[in-house]
Ligand SMILES: Nc1ncnc2c1ncn2[C@@H]1O[C@H](COP(=O)(O)OP(=O)(O)OP(=O)(O)O)[C@@H](O)[C@H]1O
C-alpha cells in the first residue's frame with residue numbers, strides 16, 4: 001500500500017488540501033448543534049425572536065460553509081484517487097508490455113486483467129476513503145466529545161462507559177468480520193477467473209458442448225461467493241441493530257441523567273438537545289473508523305497483487321545489448337543449447353542442440369507434437385532465453401542485439417496467431433507501419449492472400465472484428481504470413497503457419513517465398529512433409545533433441561522417424577486423395 005502512494009504524487013496538492021477542507025467541514029458542523037442549543041435556551045425559552053433569527057442565520061451560514069468545504073473536499077478526493085488509479089494502471093500496463101512470454105506464463109492473462117481492473121479500483125476507493133475519512137472521523141469524534149464535556153461534564157461521563165464498550169465490541173467482532181470479508185473477496189477472485197477463462201475460450205466451450213459443465217462450474221463459484229457474502233453480511237446485519245441499541249441506550253441514559261439536572265435547574269433543555277446530536281456524531285465517527293480499518297485490510301491484498309505486477313522484472317531484457325548492432329545476414333547458430341520452461345524442472349525441453357543454419361538457407365522442421373519445435377525457434381527472437389549454451393545470429397549472441405533490432409530482423413509467425421480488431425490493412429501494417437499500398441499488396445500476393453481479400457466487398461478496408469473473427473482459419477494464417485513478410489525480415493520463421501491452408505496454396509506460398517525472399521533465412525515448421533520436402537535441409541526433432549538433419553532424399557534413406565511419417569502421410573493422400 002505504502003509503495004503505491006508514490007503514484008499519487010501529481011495529486012499531492014489535492015491530497016494535502018482535502019483533509020484541511022474536511023477539517024473545516026467538521027468544525028463548522030460541530031458548531032451547529034451548539035447554536036441550536038442556544039436558540040432553545042436563550043431564544044425560545046427567553047422569548048427572544050431576534051436572537052432566534054440572528055442565530056438561525058449564523059447556523060445557515062455555517063451549514064453553507066460546511067457544505068462548501070465538504071463538497072470541495074469530496075471533489076479533490078475524487079480527483080486525487082481517480083488520478084492515483086489511472087497512474088497505477090498506466091504503470092502496470094507499461095510494465096506488462098515489457099513482460100517476456102515467461103513473465104506472462106507466470107501470471108496468466110486472466111489474473112493480469114483482474115489486477116489491472118478490480119484490484120486497482122479497490123485501492124483507488126481505499127485512497128479516496130482515506131482522504132475523506134482518515135482525518136475527518138477522528139476529528140469529528142474528538143470535537144464532539146470535547147463539546148459535550150464542555151456543555152456538561154457530569155452527563156457526558158456516560159460516554160466514558162459507552163465508548164470502551166463499543167471498542168471492545170470492535171476488537172471482538174472486527175477480526176471475524178475481516179476474516180469473512182477476506183473469504184468473500186477470495187471467492188470473488190475465483191469467480192472472476194472462471195468467467196474470464198470461459199469467455200476467452202467461449203468458442204471452444206461451445207464447440208465441445210461443454211456449456212453444461214461450464215455452467216455448473218460457474219454456479220459453484222457463484223454460490224460459493226454468495227454464501228461467503230451472506231456470511232459476511234450476516235455479521236453486518238447483526239452489528240447494525242446492536243449499534244442502534246447502543247445509540248438509543250446512550251440517549252436514554254443521557255436523557256435520564258440530564259432530566260435530574262434540568263429539574264434541579266442545573267442544566268438547560270437546549271444543552272440536552274445539543275448533547276443528543278453529538279451522540280450521533282460520536283457513534284458515526286466510531287463506525288467510520290472501524291469501516292476504514294476493515295477496508296484498509298481488504299485493500300492491502302489488492303495492493304500487494306498490484307505491487308507484484310509492478311515489481312515483476314522482465315526475464316528478457318536489453319541489459320547486454322549494443323544498440324548499434326544490427327542483423328545483417330540472418331545466419332543462425334545454436335551452440336549446445338538447452339532450455340526448460342520451469343527453472344526448477346529436471347528435464348530439458350530443448351536438449352543440447354547444436355546446429356548451424358546458413359544465411360539464406362531454407363530449413364524445414366519436422367517432429368511429433370511436443371517435440372519442442374516451437375520452443376526451439378522461439379529462442380531466436382528471444383521469446384524465451386536459453387537456460388544453457390547460446391544462440392547466435394550473424395555470429396553474435398542474441399543477447400547482444402537490442403530486442404527491437406533483433407525482432408525487427410526476425411519475423412515469427414506464431415503457431416496460435418492473432419489478428420487485432422481493425423481493418424485488414426491496419427493489421428498488415430503491424431509488420432511495417434509505413435508500408436505503401438503496393439508493398440502491402442505484394443506481400444499479400446506472396447502469402448496468397450490478395451485474391452481472397454479482394455473478394456471481400458471492402459477489400460483491404462474490411463473490418464476484422466475483435467481477434468480477427470471475420471476470416472477463416474486458413475485466411476487468417478495467410479494474413480499473418482503477409483504481415484510477417486512486410487517486415488522484410490532477415491530470418492523468417494513459420495511455425496505450422498500453413499496447417500489450415502490447402503496443399504496447393506501451401507506450395508504456391510513456398511514458391512513465392514523462394515523467389516521473393518531469396519536471401520532471407522527461412523525456418524519452416526510443418527506437420528506435412530510435403531510442406532518441407534523442398535527445403536535445403538530438414539531437421540527431425542525428437543523429444544527436444546536433433547534426431548537427424550539432411551535433405552529429403554538423405555532422410556528418406558537414413559531416418560526411420562522421417563520415413564515413417566512420410567509413408568503414413570503418402571498413404572493418407574493416396575487413399576484419401578489430396579486433402
Ligand atoms: N509456455 C509453456 N510453459 C511450460 N511448458 C511448455 C510451454 N510451452 C510448451 N511447453 C512444453 O514444452 C514441450 C515442447 O513444446 P513445443 O510447443 O515446443 O512443442 P511443439 O513441437 O511445437 O509441438 P506442436 O507440434 O504441438 O506445436 C511440451 O512438452 C510442452 O508441454
Ligand SMILES: [Mg+2]
Pocket residue numbers: 373374375415495496
Ligand atoms: Mg508448436
